[in-house]
Amino acid sequence: MSLRTPIWLFVNLVQPLVWLLLFSRVFERMVDLPGFTSDSYLQFFAPGVIIMTVLFGSAWTGMNMIQDMDLGILDKMLATPVTRVSIVLGQVFGSVSTLVVQALLIFLIAWIMGVDIATGFPGVLLTVVIVTMLGLGFAGFSNGLAIVMKPPDPLIAFISFITMPLKFLSYAMVPSDLLPGWIQVAKTFNPVSHSVESVRSLVIVGYEWNVIIPDLLILGGIATLMVLWATFMFRFRTI
Amino acid sequence: MDEPERANDSIAVKDLVKVYKGGVRAVDGVSFEVKAGELFAFLGPNGAGKSTTIKIITTLLKPTSGTAEVLGMDVKIHSARVRSSIGYAAQEVGIDENATGRENLVLYGHFYRLDGKTIRRRSDELLELMDLTEESGRQVATYSGGMRKRLDLAISIIHQPQVLILDEPTVGLDPQTRGHIGDYIRNLVQELGITVLFTTHYMDEADKLSDRIAIIDHGRIITSGTPQELKDEISGDVVSLTLTTDGASTSDGVLDSSREMLRHQPFVREIQEIDGDLNVYVEKGETDLPRILRVMDGNGLTVQTISLSRPTLDDVFLKYTGRTMRDEEGQRTTWARMQRDVRRRK
Ligand SMILES: Nc1ncnc2c1ncn2[C@@H]1O[C@H](COP(=O)(O)OP(=O)(O)OP(=O)(O)O)[C@@H](O)[C@H]1O
Numbered sequence: 001m002s003l004r005t006p007i008w009l010f011v012n013l014v015q016p017l018v019w020l021l022l023f024s025r026v027f028e029r030m031v032d033l034p035g036f037t038s039d040s041y042l043q044f045f046a047p048g049v050i051i052m053t054v055l056f057g058s059a060w061t062g063m064n065m066i067q068d069m070d071l072g073i074l075d076k077m078l079a080t081p082v083t084r085v086s087i088v089l090g091q092v093f094g095s096v097s098t099l100v101v102q103a104l105l106i107f108l109i110a111w112i113m114g115v116d117i118a119t120g121f122p123g124v125l126l127t128v129v130i131v132t133m134l135g136l137g138f139a140g141f142s143n144g145l146a147i148v149m150k151p152p153d154p155l156i157a158f159i160s161f162i163t164m165p166l167k168f169l170s171y172a173m174v175p176s177d178l179l180p181g182w183i184q185v186a187k188t189f190n191p192v193s194h195s196v197e198s199v200r201s202l203v204i205v206g207y208e209w210n211v212i213i214p215d216l217l218i219l220g221g222i223a224t225l226m227v228l229w230a231t232f233m234f235r236f237r238t239i
Numbered sequence: 240m241d242e243p244e245r246a247n248d249s250i251a252v253k254d255l256v257k258v259y260k261g262g263v264r265a266v267d268g269v270s271f272e273v274k275a276g277e278l279f280a281f282l283g284p285n286g287a288g289k290s291t292t293i294k295i296i297t298t299l300l301k302p303t304s305g306t307a308e309v310l311g312m313d314v315k316i317h318s319a320r321v322r323s324s325i326g327y328a329a330q331e332v333g334i335d336e337n338a339t340g341r342e343n344l345v346l347y348g349h350f351y352r353l354d355g356k357t358i359r360r361r362s363d364e365l366l367e368l369m370d371l372t373e374e375s376g377r378q379v380a381t382y383s384g385g386m387r388k389r390l391d392l393a394i395s396i397i398h399q400p401q402v403l404i405l406d407e408p409t410v411g412l413d414p415q416t417r418g419h420i421g422d423y424i425r426n427l428v429q430e431l432g433i434t435v436l437f438t439t440h441y442m443d444e445a446d447k448l449s450d451r452i453a454i455i456d457h458g459r460i461i462t463s464g465t466p467q468e469l470k471d472e473i474s475g476d477v478v479s480l481t482l483t484t485d486g487a488s489t490s491d492g493v494l495d496s497s498r499e500m501l502r503h504q505p506f507v508r509e510i511q512e513i514d515g516d517l518n519v520y521v522e523k524g525e526t527d528l529p530r531i532l533r534v535m536d537g538n539g540l541t542v543q544t545i546s547l548s549r550p551t552l553d554d555v556f557l558k559y560t561g562r563t564m565r566d567e568e569g570q571r572t573t574w575a576r577m578q579r580d581v582r583r584r585k
Pocket residue numbers: 259260261263264265283284285286287288289290291292330440
């Protein structure tokens with residue numbers, strides 16, 4: 001059940017590709033609805049797929065921590081002079097780096113499928129920054145939770161619970177104008193919608209700094225908080 | 240006051256107690272010292288508290304009370320320094336399965352802050368020493384249990400620690416591989432002069448390998464000393480008797496009367512009953528064995544098999560606890576019975 005095993009890396013990459021290929025056909029006509037800023041659904045949907053991949057991948061990284069605890073891998077590391085902080089940061093940053101590479105691959109494939117990136121290569125770099133922060137936020141949260149909960153079942157239930165609504169509330173699928181008002185309020189507090197919003201802007205519109213900068217600040221804040229939370233829980237649970 | 244005395248000890252554990260959440264008293268007042276350059280065995284049945292003690296010494300677990308020192312450093316206060324000076328291989332091999340053997344070694348080399356050149360040189364040496372050179376480029380997932388244990392051992396000494404702590408280095412391996420690992424450990428002590436504390440529940444291993452042994456049961460050390468000292472505590476020999484033919488269980492009446500009869504003989508020191516067999520501890524087996532037979536015959540009690548053996552550590556454990564360690568492991572076979580079976584097969 002580890003995200004590090006090749007089969008999971010594969011599944012985690014294939015799934016978004018299926019979304020890209022399938023949903024972009026199914027919802028092709030959606031762009032005729034008012035509120036869409038793009039006239040290609042693929043253009044609109046690709047940023048959502050990238051963000052979802054990073055979101056799912058990072059939310060589950062706590063499972064790696066649990067597995068390492070079970071297999072004695074963690075204990076073995078804890079018996080060396082490596083600082084506790086670098087162990088937990090290694091776990092979090094390690095899994096996020098894999099996910100960023102995946103995000104880039106999806107971006108590349110989307111581009112081959114015909115997605116125009118309004119901001120070009122610099123936009124891709126900014127996207128890397130955005131998904132890194134999103135990933136750190138969720139991986140930090142998930143790892144901290146893993147340390148608190150230890151047995152995997154509650155963690156699985158909890159992560160499934162939070163990732164589901166986060167996904168739907170996040171207008172990854174449709175523009176916010178088409179969503180009911182309460183969801184629009186909820187999305188203000190949702191890191192997923194902030195990342196989708198800015199990546200979508202980079203792909204479709206260009207540098208909308210008035211959108212991107214606040215999103216970056218919020219994502220950076222959440223990432224910092226969550227990595228601190230994981231580190232704190234780890235320091236608290238180990239000697 | 241006793242500091243100068245203990246300065247020679249690589250490991251000093253005093254009045255250690257560990258109560259787990261939920262109330263299990265896993266370690267219940269353990270004290271022992273391991274001298275520099277010593278090969279020290281921690282022997283005990285499953286659940287005795289060996290791993291718990293080890294985890295406290297390796298800074299992985301906080302003791303409920305008591306102290307543990309490694310090279311004079313308290314494990315709670317100087318945990319970072321303790322970690323740098325010990326090597327540790329846990330009971331469960333905690334190695335990244337997706338990486339190769341060499342990659343794991345290199346990773347731990349970095350954990351111990353060795354430079355790249357040193358890591359490369361020592362990895363080569365250790366892979367050679369552990370007979371893993373050929374497999375070093377393969378994923379650990381493809382390794383056998385024995386290969387993993389050897390790799391784990393290599394990892395635990397990549398930084399040339401002064402003190403090496405091994406929790407069941409041979410558990411779950413076949414006797415031949417166990418013997419190999421034992422040889423590796425002996426070599427390490429002889430060549431590098433390091434101190435080794437290892438746990439085991441194999442009597443013969445503790446006996447052969449270690450300079451000194453502490454026997455632990457239910458979280459307490461029941462006795463300690465050199466293997467010879469321990470066996471000498473059981474002066475004399477052990478005569479094992481089977482009273483019935485295979486399969487049939489000895490009736491309590493026969494057992495009791497045999498015991499009663501033998502107990503009153505002046506040459507008998509102690510009698511233990513294991514699974515319907517009797518272990519009679521006597522002064523001098525060669526002359527006392529025929530005497531036992533005569534007493535039994537004279538009272539109309541039939542002896543099916545009889546054997547004579549020098550005391551083993553198992554007898555030491557038996558003497559202190561009234562049980563055999565093998566019973567604890569859920570195997571009904573006692574040492575005496577195994578000896579008998581071997582004799583039958585001949
Ligand atoms: N994390 C834990 N929480 C609660 N109880 C524990 C925990 N770890 C061990 N125990 C209990 O503490 C006791 C001692 O366990 P320990 O692992 O130290 O024994 P051991 O001598 O190493 O046994 P083995 O030969 O099976 O490895 C056992 O009764 C065990 O069930």
